Amino acid sequence: MQALYAQLLVGLINGSFYALLSLGLAVIFGMLNIINFAHGALYMMGAFTAYFLLSLGGLGYWWALIIAPIVVGIFGMILERTMLQWLAGLDHLYGLLLTFGIALIVQGVFQNYFGSSGLPYAIPDYPQIGDWRGLQGGINLGFMFLPIYRGWVVIFSLVVCFATWFLIEKTQLGAYLRAATENPTLVRAFGINVPRMITLTYGLGVGLAALAGVLSAPINQVRPLMGADLIIVVFAVVVIGGMGSIMGSIITGFALGVIEGLTKYFYPEASNTVVFVLMVLVLLVKPTGLTGRAA
Amino acid sequence: MSALTDDTLPVTPRAMRDEMIVFAAMALLLALVPFTGIYPFFVMQALCFALLACAFNLLIGYGGLLSFGHAMFLGTAGYVTAHALKVWALPPELGIVIGTAAATLLGLVTGYISIRRQGIYFSMITLALSQLLYFIYLQAPFTHGEDGIQGIPQGHLFGFLDLSKPTVLYYVVLAGFLGGFLVIYRTINSPFGEVLKSIRENEQRAISLGYKTDQYKLLAFIISGTLAGFAGSLKVFVAQNASLTDVHWTMSGEIVLMTLVGGLGTIFGPVVGAFVIIAMQQYLASYGQWVTVIQGVIFVACVLTFRRGLIGEIAHFLRRSL
Amino acid sequence: MAYGGICLADEFILETHGLTKEFAGFFAVRDVALKVRRGSIHALIGPNGAGKTTCFNLLTKFLKPSAGQILYKGQDITAMQPADVARLGLVRSFQISAVFPHLTALENVRVALQRQHGSSFDFWRSKSVLDRYNGRARELLNDVGLSEFANTPAVEMPYGRKRALEIATTLALDPEMMLLDEPMAGMGHEDIDKIAALIKRISAKYTILMVEHNLSVVANLSDIITVLTRGQVLAEGNYADLSKDERVKEAYLGAGHG
């Protein structure tokens, strides 16, 4: 029974990565109507940026948490301005293909320069207060050993997810964004600089990916392909949650982490497939995903 | 409506005669390959992928359905054919039939699940289904996991065509390709094809006219899956192995790339696209590390500058459908 | 076809009993009993949001009723699928024009003819078998005044023409009963007259239920009018009677009429 609690908790932690990544995807899909296949590559860039900041600039984890999303976000905005922008109004398909191409390029270039096995990145060991060495070490919860870093990831992601949700669903900016998805021409004719807004939104979504990348750098190997396989799972999360639905992808992200955790405990062989099975089931019952708006 | 159709639909009514002339020219050129000194295995492989891309194109170009999981048909048929030939020691023709039938069956099942979903949901669900299948094949004993099924005997087709002779094999593959191509061509230009197009254009309206659109889409999906499977079965004889890469989602991505490069919704585009991409993989192999980057650049360039694809641009320039 | 009230079940081609549609507590259609006489032009009017389109959607199964029953030719169709209803000869047009944008006008009509005559699943036959529908398709286009647009893709046609095309497509199915949702909306006067004449002409053969805000059209065409407000039937009768009805004036016609 205790082991089960531990698995649930661990699942929740994992879920926070899914949530952050699918959140970014949902923002980009919901607002730009683009299936951002480059999301995994940008997530990877977030982790690499953290690595560079440390190894070249001596700037540690906490700096990376702020700087990496901005740097990668700017990179994303450049992508949007130079390429994605031209796809406005075209079929979804083209956005998907373009970002797929971008992902190949980015991953290929990183692989060429940094190999495929990756680079080390440690859990931050500062600030040091009393016995605490930054986020290193762990707490014995009785039923499990909880690395402090994992606890931090959950809390931090929850905060970020909620803030993003609020921004998009509860502010006027969000209304502009949603309207612009449907009919950018008209929204522009109301006096809103839609292109700029879209660029910023893409930057936001990409920044979220990068943030997830920084968060995962101390846990997962910083590798050029670290996002490539993850991305498919995250797609599934977004679809289950209802494409473009912010809250849907957050909740599904966390829930999926937990379900996957349980599968790992009861029938580990299926833990990679459970998400897809789940997705098929959900779509059979509810075509637009759990919280998707009607098509 | 989607801009996809804006770009891809022929500007003039289809000129079937033009298309038949081009088809004859293509068939002739391909038939001459063994006499030119071009390496036949390369062409054979390209032909298999060309048929695969054509099958995929049937769905996207004429049904408006982007499947991001078409590798599952290729891989499934490949595994089944390979297993039939190697373990059950069946003759080639039976191996092909069984492999293709497996793809048909898979098309029926996956189609039933995915077809009722629209647009991007459809892409995602096909992707997920193929990924599901990937993990199953990874673990299933008969596929031999990472090692794949190796050293598959080619055998004698109909008892007298020795497929281990490259030239014989070449003409068999070519015949298979041309046959598959004609089936697709006919499907596109059939009464069924017309209904398919109207569904893509405005599904609600098609329903209100009394069409049960799900059935049409399902049939299109099954035809496409079957032909993709047929390509997979043929490929087994060329590569003499069946492996996981054929079911991986990156393969599905490559299929899309081929079709895109050649021209979505054009008749001959996928063929050209497949040859271009396969040639690139072969001849850029010496550039080693940059192949994926180059592929990525092609994707980006295609989408940004010639969205109609090679053939699509030519057709647009000539104001003809090709 | 029906000739006079031979027998009661035959007299009304479409009947509803207690038809109700609720959207999360909001009753868009409430307890509507509608009887459409065979061979008549029956108009459904009412202020915006009265539930006319919703009614149409219920009748053609694009929406599931929350309660009530729909009888078409005496057969209960309440639980049917939209495509099946269309196959029974009950065909609709849409309020926002619905055409196949990248098919030419001719092809638009042909798609409907093809359904009517089968062979739609034949993927092994050449589509040239469809050419035999061209003649009938041209006839239909001619009827709605679109002859010169036969080879124009629908997307390039002006709005009003698209409506006409939609009607031609609907006619191609040779339905027994047509539901037209604001067929004249967005049309110029010329076209309105044309379409009105067309409707008049075809009403000899088909039963027509239509929603229309253009009063002169309603007045000229319809045999009987049902007025809907807030999801409920307010009144029923012919135009002359209704235009004197104070309730109808207040709810729909406004001060300028009557």
Next chain:
Amino acid sequence: MADAKLAEAPAKAAGGAEVLSVRDLQAWYGESHILHGINFNVKAGEVVTLLGRNGAGKTTTLKAVMGIIGKRTGSIRFDNQEIIRASSDRIARKGIAFCPEERGIFASLDVRENLLLPPVVRPGGLSLEQIFALFPNLKERLYSQGTKLSGGEQQMLAIARILRTGARFLMLDEPTEGLAPVIIQQIGHTIARLKSEGFTILLVEQNFRFASTVADRYYIVEHGKVIDGFANSELSANMDKLHTYLGV
């Protein structure tokens, strides 16, 4: 109450300076040349109506003024500034508001959000209460999804939302299409009231009967050109011409 509020708006510009002047406007959809030289002008405080058959290019003209047609040449001057090359968001912020023919209600927004969507570009717009007084239906369905409204309600919403923005120049594309007679009358009153409060309105109409109750002047558009124009006072004199132009 509503009237009192409207009365606070700046007084109507007497005599009417030219607000919009369109010269030799040409426009293209992709490769097809639609407008072949449109010329007209609108003075402050006027209601000007563009009439013409289906497909004549009326909607295209409005879109060209709004800057949402890819390719356009000629001259469009608004408040004495050339706007032919401006982007549509800048044009909107100069004080032009557009109500499209297809209404453009956003499905992912509820009615309230739809209503509040267009940003206020300058003071002087209608308040929410005034809008609800004009269109009571909207108040009832405030939290419905925008596209779940009936056709007519959507039309009301489309008009209502641009009244909030404070733009003084409104372009309405067939605002009465699909509306019940009572509502059409209401819209007629609304337009008259807006006009009396100094709004300038460029209207596209098929419903000539309605247009004649509100318009000051008419222009006739045919095949992408303005071929005629006259004032409301000259209407009876021009009735025959109108018949041939429009087939009324």
Next chain:
Amino acid sequence: AQDKTVKIGALSDQSGLYADLGGPGSTLAAQMAAEDSGLKAKGWKIEIVSGDHQNKPDIGTTIARQWFDVDKVDVIVDVPNSGVALAVNNVVKEKNGVYINSGAATSDLTNAQCSPNTVHWTYDTYMLAHTTGQALVKAGGDTWFFLTADYAFGAALERDTTAVVTANGGKVLGGVKHPLNTSDFSSFLLQAQSSKAKIIGLANAGGDTTNSIKQAAEFGIVKGGQKLAALLLFLTDVKAIGLETAQGLNFTETFYWDMNDQTRAFSKRFAERMKNGAPPTMVQAGVYAGLLHYFKALDALGGNPHDGVKVVEKMKAIPTDDALFGKGEIQPNGRTIHTAYLFEVKKPSESKGPWDFYKLVGSVPGDQAFTPLSESKCALLKK
């Protein structure tokens, strides 16, 4: 006159997962082997081509086939990735070329799918499992828990290791199968932790291995007294994980650059010519040593290098002896045997240079490390 031209094809993964341990480095190793062979002086012409199989069996076979048919290649080396390696194995046999595989782990190459044209150099799964299992149990690690990648490769590693562990008196307490390419191992690590096994065996590869090691550190597994044994790990992986995290990890290799003066000398020459200055991995070392041995056979034959079976027979006849792997032999099934070493990753404080990672813990002589001929399922042995 004798035909004295040979063409070598270095077929590897140039861009993917295995590019670091094979890839361009393997091509370089092949070049260095050609230069060091001294054959040029004896009138031989040696040419080297390289190709990228992109980890796809059909690309691998097409390249191989084309190399034989069109480019007249005589020998194919390297070929990491078991799937591609086995596919190419068939082509080489069909074309009667020579195949010196150094990159693939599958022991099938010298068992069920052995071929008279193939020499499998460097390592295989049996050897890895055997050496690591035996050496660790002997050092007191007698209770095991496995983290196994859920496909053929992982199963083979687990099966072989279990056999050695129990044969040596150890006990397997349990195991968990994880799917390929898992990014989070915490669930599995928790199970491993609560098993209280002394050794946690990682029967997986690549990113799965590095991630599980990294996360094991996070969960304080090594600090808690358990030991990690990676059944397949390369120098480049250790570099990627970093010593801080990897310290104390046990695993087997057959080559390490810092073994003796000879390996150091070769590695120095090699590193100078590598783009990133990395010393050779065991796979690259295997390419070099395997080719050197091949050249010896050619030299002995004196020319006419185009009959693959004949050349391989000659290779098997000469005992192997080179600077990198020491003395050994090629068995009739094509398996090269040489000494295998158990290493442990140093603490950061013990490391004196950028690639100074390992300390030697034990070694197992080749004839005990690799599959005994009596157990080999190779058909060539049944003659």
